[in-house]
Amino acid sequence: MGDIGISIPKQRNVALMIRCEHLTKTYNGVPAVDDLCLDIQAGETFGLLGPNGAGKSTTILMLIGLIEPTAGACFIDDLEVAKNPIEVKHRIGYMPEDVGFYATLTAEENLDYSAKLYGMGADKRKERIAYLLDLVGLDNVEKDVGDYSKGMRQRLGLAKALINEPKVIILDEPTANLDPQGVADYRRIIGQVADEGTTVLVSSHILSEVSRVCTSAAILSRGRLVVSGTWEELAAAATGNRENITIHVETHSPMPAFDDPAIISVDYSDHRQKAKIVARSDIRDGIADALLAEGIAVRLIEAQEPTLEDVFLSYYHEEAVL
Amino acid sequence: MRSAGLQVIAAKEFGDHIRSRRFHLIFGIFLIIAIVGLISGVVEYHENLDQYNKMQETVTGDDQNYYSSYFSWKPSIISAFTQMISLISAIGVFLGVAMSFDLITKEKESKSLKILLSHPIYRDEVINGKALGGIAAILLALVIVFGLSLAIILIMGIVPNLEETVRILIFGGISFILIFSTFAIALFMSSIAKDSGSALVYAMIIVITLSTLVPIIQSGGVMDVIVGPAPEYPGVVFERTVPMGAMSSTSVMVSSSNDDDTKVVDKEEYERQMEEYEEASQAYWERRQSVRDLIMLVSPTSNYERIALAVTEPMYARSLMNSGDYYSFDDTRDEIPQDSLSELVELLGYLLKNIVALVVVPVAFFGLAWVRFMREDVR
Structure with a gap:
């Protein structure tokens, strides 16, 4: 199992777009984010994973300058957020979890207001708004946003996050x-934006969503960084030298107890006709020999790659135990 | 470097106000009543003017000198605006509350605050922009009301002179400050309340307290509690002649006119008591007046009504400067500036504490709203 708080080193030749240095935020003495160090490269599509209350949203609010860190600092495009809030906000597009707009305005009017706040000229606004409404599929919707479904508001939120052609988009759930x-x-749009070189930071507690769009991720738990890196690096770090071995036998004879010292745990099922073994090495040959010696025919014996869920849960459980 | 946020937010807020049904409804009622009030004021002005002209024609010779002091005051069209004072203090204050009680809470409820603050703007631009948008909408409402009022006056063949125009502008200015006072109160409540409903309730409590309860406090029993009871009157005494033998008599002071229940009072002692009473009584009523003035200063509507009445009702203004009495119309002043604009300046100087108090309320509440919003924890 990987160590807690590990951060797998990035390539040195790629510029960092987002950087957190010992970022800490406490509320009434209780840490919401605790000594977070995180590097996200320019052009990367990065996932911030963790259960509810892990500190993902607080981290994002510090990154976009809505709340100030209690300690540490965060940087966007080498600009310290707390010291350069306006410059940083020009580089960021943000969509919160509960995306909200002005109910009595149309999507176009809401986006126009947003574009004006970015100081965009009239022609540029018109062109950009038309493009984005088409991109998110709201180009033919004339009604006020107050009459939108949550999904439509979420689409509009994505359009708003892209209105200023940001270097970084930050999406919360x-x-x-x-x-x-x-x-x-959403996946298509994020893919397109990432292909254009925009850095994307997606926060979610839904692993499958993050894994579909992100190339790298960090796992947070109780405000602390558990691990960060590419999916392959996370899997390798999570599983280390461990092997998950599944065995099915043909006969009604139950499997014997295995005494290989490499075995960490054995989980039997179906009257010991099936077993899941976690071992420190690939011991499939030894197990097969032991079963044949007992006269038990082996129907299946295989080593399984850990799923992303296994990886996520292994880190999460490790952190929870700590 | 400031961003364009202030201007953009103010423009958006202004647009929101003038498109809002709430604004249309209250402003509509306000406008109708204002115009009706003004028309009745103009009718009254014409009647007073006719009386004045008739009096000028009929009074001649020595009589003219006698009556001239009373009738030297030609009725002014500005008096027609007096009808609007109670209207603005009754409905205008609700217009201010209605415009701002949900300015901050609505952003929180609709979850738009986070998105708004994620734009490249400073946080103070949000609250300042909201205030500016509100100020612009209030000014627009008052420009429409006063513009229509002036139009009606002109249509009715009355052309205000320079002094009257200045008075109308001052009246418009203090009306704006009053409405902005309640706007600022409700904005502060919107910044501290969890939802719009609570903000409205809090704002109404404060506005009603300041406009109704404070004036009630300054009168009657509550003042007795604050200042204490008035000094006790030493009692009525009567002078009675007492016979001193067959040929002479003397005068004594007695405590009752009833022979069965009377005591002789020492005259010197009684005069000393009366002197003490008069001193104590004067000090007491001055203290009571000071406390009353102080309490009234807290109430924007009381200050507004006092200033507005003084500006639109010259006789009240003169009595105010002469006696300091709120409701007396005695005109006993010896020297009244002949230049009416100078008199207006003097009047405003006299009412300075009310003007300052009227301005302090919106500034204080907007300041509180500003600080609260700047410290707002966005999560």
Whole structure:
């Protein structure tokens, strides 16, 4: 199992777009984010994973300058957020979890207001708004945003996050209210934005969503960084030298107890005709020989790659135990 | 470097106000009543003017000198605006509350505050922009009311002179400050309340307290509690002639006119008591007046009504400067500036504490709202 708080080193030749240095935020003495160190490279699509209350949203609010850190600092494009809030906000597009707009305005009017706040000129606003409404599938919707479904508001939130052609977009639980078509559209748009070189930071507690769009991730728990890196690096760090071995036998004879010292745990089922073994090395040959010696025919014996869920849960459980 | 946020937010807020049904409804009622009040004021002005002209024609010779002091005051069209004072202090204050009680809470309820603050703007631009948008909408409302009022006056063939125009502008200015006072109170409540409903309730409590309860406090029994009872009158005494033998008599002071229940009072002692009573009584009523003035200063509507009445009702203004009495119309002043604009300046100087108090309330509440919003924890 990987060590707690490990951060797998990034390539040195790629610029960092987001950097957190010992970032800490406490509320009434209780840490919401605790000594977080995190590097996200420019152009990376990065996931911030963790259960509810892990500190993801607090981290994001510090990154976009809405709350100030209690200690430490965060940087966007080498600008310290707390010292350069306006410059940083020009570089960021942000969509919160509960995306909210002005109910009595249309999508176009809401985006126009937002574009004006970014100081965009009239022609540029018109062009950009038309492009984005088409991109998120709201180009033919004339009604006020107050009459939108949650999914439509989420789409508009994505358009708003992109209005200023940001270097970084930060999305907090972006698929929370989307229907399957909306989720597919969201993935397509994020893919397109990432292909254009925009750094994307997605916060979610839904592993599958993050894994579909992100190339790297960090796992937070109780405000602390558990691990960060690419999915492969996370899996390797999570599993270390461990092997998950599954065995099915043919006969009604129960499997014997295995006494290989490499075995960490054995989980039997179906009257000991099935077993899941966690071992420190690949001991499939030894097990097969032991079963044949007992006259038990082996129907299946295989080593399994850990799923992302296994990786996530292994880190989460490790942190929870601590 | 400031961003363009202030201007953009103010423009958006202004647009929101003038498109809002709430604003249309209250402003509509306000406008109708204002115009009706003004028309009745103009009718009254014409009647007073006719009386004045008739009096000028009929009074001649020595009589003219006698009556001239009373009738030297030609009725002014500015008096027609007096009708609007109670209207503005009754409905205008609710317009201010209605415009701002949900300015901050609505952003929180609709979850738009986080998105708004994620734009490249400073946080103070949000609250300042909201205030500026509100100020612009209030000014627009008052410009419409006063513009229509002036139009009606002109249509009715009355052309205000320079002094009257200045008085109308001052009246408009203090009306704006009053409405902005309640706007600022409700904005502060919006910044501290959890939801719009609570903000409205809090704002109404404060506004009603300041406009109704404070004036009630300054009168009657509550003042007795604050200042204490008035000094006790030493009692009525009567002078009675007492016979001193067959040929002479003397005068004594007695405590009752009833022969069965009377005591002789020492005259010197009684005069000393009366002197003490008069001193104590004067000090007491001056103290009571000071406390009353102080309490009234807290109430924006009381200050507004006092200033507005003084500006629109010259006779009240003169009595105010002469006696300091709120409701007396005695005109006993010896020297009244002949230049009416100078008199207006003097009047405003006299009312300075009320003007300052009227301005302090919106500034204080907006300051509180500003600080609260700047410290708002966005999570």
